[in-house]
Amino acid sequence: MTATPHATDRAALVTGATAGAGYRTAQALAARGLTVLISGDDRTRGAAAAARLRRRAGHDRVYFLRADHSTVAGNLALAAAVAERVDRLGVLVNNAGGAYPQRRETADGYESTLATNVIGPFTLTRALLPLVRRPGARCVNVVSPGGAGFTGDPFSDVHSVRHYTAAAASARAGLLALAWTLELARRERAWGPRVFAADPGAGRSAPPPRPRPGRLPAPRPLRRIARTRQRRTHRAALAAATTWELAGATGSLLDPSGRRVPLAPGVLDGEFTERAWALVDGLAGAAAHGRAVD
Ligand SMILES: NC(=O)c1ccc[n+]([C@@H]2O[C@H](COP(=O)([O-])OP(=O)(O)OC[C@H]3O[C@@H](n4cnc5c(N)ncnc54)[C@H](OP(=O)(O)O)[C@@H]3O)[C@@H](O)[C@H]2O)c1
Numbered sequence: 669m670t671a672t673p674h675a676t677d678r679a680a681l682v683t684g685a686t687a688g689a690g691y692r693t694a695q696a697l698a699a700r701g702l703t704v705l706i707s708g709d710d711r712t713r714g715a716a717a718a719a720r721l722r723r724r725a726g727h728d729r730v731y732f733l734r735a736d737h738s739t740v741a742g743n744l745a746l747a748a749a750v751a752e753r754v755d756r757l758g759v760l761v762n763n764a765g766g767a768y769p770q771r772r773e774t775a776d777g778y779e780s781t782l783a784t785n786v787i788g789p790f791t792l793t794r795a796l797l798p799l800v801r802r803p804g805a806r807c808v809n810v811v812s813p814g815g816a817g818f819t820g821d822p823f824s825d826v827h828s829v830r831h832y833t834a835a836a837a838s839a840r841a842g843l844l845a846l847a848w849t850l851e852l853a854r855r856e857r858a859w860g861p862r863v864f865a866a867d868p869g870a871g872r873s874a875p876p877p878r879p880r881p882g883r884l885p886a887p888r889p890l891r892r893i894a895r896t897r898q899r900r901t902h903r904a905a906l907a908a909a910t911t912w913e914l915a916g917a918t919g920s921l922l923d924p925s926g927r928r929v930p931l932a933p934g935v936l937d938g939e940f941t942e943r944a945w946a947l948v949d950g951l952a953g954a955a956a957h958g959r960a961v962d
Pocket of ligand 1: 684685687708709710713714736737764766784811812868
């Protein structure tokens with residue numbers, strides 16, 4: 669890799685692409701001939717994934733960049749590393765994320781689901797906007813399914829201190845991620861990238877655990893369903909990143925098959941998306957300046 673930024677619109681960054689849906693998205697983009705940057709937390713898994721992707725793509729332009737997506741500093745560091753390597757990005761897929769059975773906090777002092785699924789991608793995207801600010805570019809945020817069905821007040825107890833379940837934290841994160849995605853699409857509508865939210869669907873992406881001695885393996889039909897779901901969790905993100913017909917549909921949410929989902933009128937109106945943007949912006953800014961906010 670050279671120190672001079674590589675000038676190409678045919679470069680993509682897929683975060684959290686050492687495994688699961690991100691890996692398959694990166695594989696499909698690399699197979700289309702794009703230069704693909706992938707990120708992940710673990711250097712060994714990252715190097716192995718990049719090597720596998722290079723072999724499968726039949727070219728060498730797949731690079732792993734180590735990143736901690738759970739912190740603002742980690743996302744800013746990744747943006748700087750990306751800008752050293754490419755001067756434009758045609759595709760940015762914010763896929764890294766997760767759900768956590770127990771409540772935990774990141775180094776910024778933020779609840780992990782919110783930090784990794786909402787504040788992290790917001791920080792990264794904002795820092796990379798100079799590289800994607802063209803109508804031909806695509807910015808895709810993988811959002812947790814169920815976000816639109818969140819019933820509580822997403823602006824209250826944002827770090828789930830009073831009440832935590834993985835499902836509720838994921839649903840809140842999904843809703844806030846969808847909201848800032850729609851707000852980004854509105855703000856960048858004229859000259860910026862086409863912006864999409866992609867629902868991966870509920871399916872294990874990582875391979876199911878091997879049956880342990882004494883535990884029966886899942887019945888074959890269930891294993892088949894799990895495998896099918898595994899293979900499909902990248903479809904919405906890939907469609908958002910590549911489908912030509914979606915060029916005029918910035919600000920859309922895509923279902924797990926890659927089809928546009930009508931958004932319930934009023935649920936995500938401009939006031940709501942602006943409020944979500946302000947919340948996430950405030951949290952990202954405070955962490956960048958070393959002040960966590962409740
Ligand atoms: N699969 C589902 O059922 C489902 C449901 C709802 C939402 N989603 C969302 O869809 C996306 C992909 O899910 P998946 O199941 O395919 O994921 P996965 O198989 O668990 O893979 C996660 C990827 O993200 C990376 N990653 C996670 N946390 C990170 C962090 N803090 N810093 C750096 N890298 C990190 C991992 O890197 P390392 O290997 O280096 O740790 C790995 O490459 C996620 O955003 C997830 O929240 C998935």
